[in-house]
Amino acid sequence: MNSKLIKELPDLVRNNVISQEVATTIEAYYQSQQANSPNRLFTVFGVLGSLLVGLGIILILAHNWDNFSRTVKTGFAFLPLIIGQLVVAFSILKHKSKTWKEASGTFLFFTIGSSIALVSQIYNIPGDLSAYVLTWVLLSAPLIYLLKSNVLAILHLIFITFYAYEIGYGHYYSNETPWLYLVLLGIAIPHYIQLLKHRTNDNITSLFNWLYPLSVTIVLGTFVKDLSELGFLMYVLLFSVFYNLGKMPFFDTQKLRKNGYLIFGSLGIVVLMLIMSFDSFWYIEELVFFAQESYISILLFFVNGVILGLAYYKKWLQSFNVFQYVFILLSLLYLGGLNLPVLGTVIINILILALGITTIKIGADKVHFGILNYGLFIITALVVCRFFDTNMSFVIRGLLFVGVGLSFFLTNYIMLKKQSSKAKTL
Template identity: 85%
Template sequence: MNSKFIKELPELVKQDVISEEIAIQIERYYELKQTNAPNRLFTVFGVLGSLLVGLGVILILAHNWDNFSRSTKTIFAFLPLIIGQLSVAFSILKKKGKTWKEASGTFLFFTVGSSIALVSQIYNIPGDLSTYVLTWILLCAPLIYLLKSDMLAILHLMFITFYAYEMGYSNYYSNETPWMYLVLIAIAIPHYIQLLKHKTNDNITSIFNWLYPLSLTIVLGTFVKDFSELGFLMYILLFSIFYNLGKIPFFDSQKLRKNGYLIFGSLGIVILMLTMSFDSFWSIDQLLFFAQESYLSLVLFIINILILGFAFYKNWMKSFNLFQYVFILFGILYLGGLNLPVVGTIIVNVLILALGITTIKIGVDKFHFGILNYGLFIITALVVCRFFDTNMSFVIRGLLFVGVGLSFFLTNYIMLKKQRSKVKTLKK
């Protein structure tokens, strides 16, 4: 029950804002909602309990493993798996609540992995870590929809990210690309769409709003093999996709902390462009148009164009926002200015300054101190970067820092003053 809101009901009745009958109806509504809602704390402890039980069984078996015969080892390898399957079947057939399904599904997920590992060890079946994880993921993927489990979807995302990391980064020189990751992440998307439709404002949906961009950010680098210079462009395009998705009204109307796409996109663009603001970056030996990275960059660019085009079609673009178009400007600059260090460096610095000013304007328009100070932080970061790679005197550098510090104080002061005057006007 929303206790704070319920406590306000007597005051609202006293002030004749609502009638006593309406207050009683509201209280009953929240009581009924609380009764029908699953116990989240119980669900969390159920999942944790399953994890601890699974780990405890593994530790007990591991301690006495060498004393068992091969047949006994095989029985112990499959026994947890059978128990996990029976618990899941019991949850489904008896139509148990979400806690039962989450706990049994989590237990079965880890028993599948342990059984595969144990059988491979007992019978000396060869294989590498990425193949093992891939087999594990594919076997457990149907459980996401069979149990409608959020925890299994989270585990799925975590393990496919690890699979791609293991194949792409740990075996970097093998030139393997984890293309299967794209199939695996697509498997979990229908579950995510259902959460967006039916649990838009729930915390679990917010977790996925952060996990998807985090996973894609980690994994994109595994697709960079032959032409590493294009990796920066690929990441700019990916972060632009995140930002443009985050500006869709469905996500943009939510609280900022729940919009992982917008935050990942904005921070990613700014950090990468600050990295590229040094003249030492703008140098490349050759440009490979038929490399894997070139095709991926083209695909990411087209996705950005499609999102922007759809936003224009739906009339979502109410005002100009440089962040939403930076991928076009940077794409042209990146391909045209690779061997022109001076031009590339100057334009990128101007772009970063413009992004900072754009962010400040957004903060002022929304009366949002966090966004306002983020814009000032972008400009401060640019000044700090130039502090280390220019020959300006310390007096000029000091004056720059004083100017930035004063801008922090003045903009926040003016914003606070406007906010107070607005509150006074509303009271009148």
């Protein structure tokens, strides 16, 4: 129940803002919402309890493992799995609460993994860690939809990220690319889409808005092999996709902290461009265009173009935002600025300054102190970077920092005055 609103109802009635009948209706509505919604704390403890029970069983068996025969060991390997399936079946058939389903699904998820590991150990079945995790998540994936479980969807996302990490980063000389990660990611997408449709503003949906870009950001590096230069461009294009997704009205109308795509995209673009702003970056070796990295870069560029074209077609673009066009500018500059450090450095520094000014303007238009100060931090980061790679005197450097400090104070002061005057007019 929204306790703050409920507490204010008597005052609203007393001041004739709403009638007593309306207040009673509002209170009854929130009470019904509270009765129908699951207890989040109980769900969390239920999931944690399932984890602890599963770990406890494994520890007990591990302590006495060598004293059992192979037949007994096999029975113990499958026993937790059978129990987990029975508990899940009971939760479904008896239409138990969300907490029951989340807890039983979590228990079954880990018993699947333990059963695979134990059977492999008992019968000396060879295999590597990535194959083990792949088998585990494939067998567990149907549970996401069978139980409509958010916890299982989160575990699925974590484990497929680890699977891709193990293949791409686990072995230094590995040339494998975890293409199956894309298939595994696609398995969980329908569940995420349902959350976006029916539980748009819920915290669990906001969590997925952060986890998906985080997972893809970690895994993209596994698709980079020998062409590290194009790998850098791939990340620029990926963060541009995130930013353009985050600017779509569906995400942009939500609170900023719930828009993981926008924040990931913006921070990623700024950090990569600050790296590119150094003179040494632009001594790029000759690029090989007929390679895996080039095809992925083309695909990401095309996705950016489709999203931006859709924004034009739907008339979502209210004003010019440099962030949304960065993927075009940086792609052209990246491919045309080979071994031209002066040209690349100057243009990148101008672009970073433009991004900072754009962000400050967005913050001022929305009267949002966080966005405003983020724009100031972009400019400050640019000044700090130039502090280390230029031959300016310490007096000029000091004056630059004084200027940036004054700009922080003045812009926030002007914003505060603007907010105060706007509040008075309401």
